[in-house]
Amino acid sequence: xxxxxxxxxxxxxxxxxxxxxxxxxxxxxxxxxxxxxxxxxxxxxxxxxxxxxxxxxxxxxxxxxxxxxxxxxxxxxxxxxxxxxxxxxxxxxxxxxxxxxxxxxxxxxxxx
Amino acid sequence: xxxxxxxxxxxxxxxxxxxxxxxxxxxxxxxxxxxxxxxxxxxxxxxxxxxxxxxxxxxxxxxxxxxxxxxxxxxxxxxxxxxxxxxxxxxxxxxxxxxxxxxxxxxxxxxxxx
Numbered sequence: 211x212x213x214x215x216x217x218x219x220x221x222x223x224x225x226x227x228x229x230x231x232x233x234x235x236x237x238x239x240x241x242x243x244x245x246x247x248x249x250x251x252x253x254x255x256x257x258x259x260x261x262x263x264x265x266x267x268x269x270x271x272x273x274x275x276x277x278x279x280x281x282x283x284x285x286x287x288x289x290x291x292x293x294x295x296x297x298x299x300x301x302x303x304x305x306x307x308x309x310x311x312x313x314x315x316x317x318x319x320x321x322x
Numbered sequence: 323x324x325x326x327x328x329x330x331x332x333x334x335x336x337x338x339x340x341x342x343x344x345x346x347x348x349x350x351x352x353x354x355x356x357x358x359x360x361x362x363x364x365x366x367x368x369x370x371x372x373x374x375x376x377x378x379x380x381x382x383x384x385x386x387x388x389x390x391x392x393x394x395x396x397x398x399x400x401x402x403x404x405x406x407x408x409x410x411x412x413x414x415x416x417x418x419x420x421x422x423x424x425x426x427x428x429x430x431x432x433x434x435x436x
Contacts, residue, residue, distance in 0.1 A: 214365075243423075250428065251428055252411060252427050252429055253366070253411070253426040254426075255423055255424070258423065268423065300365050307415070307423065310356055310368040310371055311368070311424065312368070313358075313365030313367070314365050315364060315365050316363075316364070316365050
C-alpha cells in the first residue's frame with residue numbers, strides 16, 4: 211500500500227491564482243481531512259470528510275473548498291490564493307474520526 | 323475555549339536517558355488522546371494512543387500516562403536514541419459522533435545529544 215499520497219510536494223503561486231492540492235489514500239478509509247501547519251503552531255483542521263459525498267468545515271476553512279466524490283480522493287482547492295495561505299498542508303485519513311490518522315508527506319505552498 | 327498545549331517548546335536529552343514530554347489539555351470531555359512524531363520534512367507519524375478509561379498504556383520503548391484529574395498527558399521514551407529527535411505533538415479527540423475531530427497541540431522539539 212502507498213498509504214496517503216499528496217501532490218505536488220512544492221508549489222509557488224502568485225496572489226489570486228487558483229490551484230488544487232491532491233490527496234489520495236489506498237487504505238479504504240472513510241475519514242479524510244486536511245490540515246495546515248504554520249511555524250510555532252500545531253496542525254489546524256481546514257476541512258474534513260466522513261465519507262464519499264460528505265464534507266464539513268474545520269477550524270480554518272475560509273479560502274478553501276473540498277469535495278469527496280470517491281472514497282480514495284480528497285482534493286483541496288484554493289480559489290484565489292493569498293499570502294496568508296503560505297503554509298505546509300497535510301492530508302490525513304483514518305478508519306473513523308476517532309481513530310489514529312495516517313498523514314501524507316505534505317505539500318509546501320508559497321503564495322507571493 | 324478548548325485548547326491543547328505543551329509546557330515546553332524544546333527538550334534536550336542525552337542519548338540513552340529517558341525523555342518525558344508533557345501536555346496539558348483543557349477539554350474535560352476529551353476521551354481519546356494520541357501522540358504523534360514528526361521528523362523534519364515529513365508528515366506526523368502515529369506513536370501511541372490512549373482512551374480516557376485508561377491511565378497508562380505501553381508500547382515499544384514508549385509509555386503514555388493520562389491524568390484526568392489534572393488534565394495532563396505525558397509521553398515517556400525509554401533509552402532515547404538519536405532517531406527519536408523530532409517534533410512531538412499531542413492531540414485530543416472529543417467523541418461527538420460523526421463530527422469528532424482531533425485538536426493538536428503546538429508541538430515540542432526533542433533534541434538528543436550524542
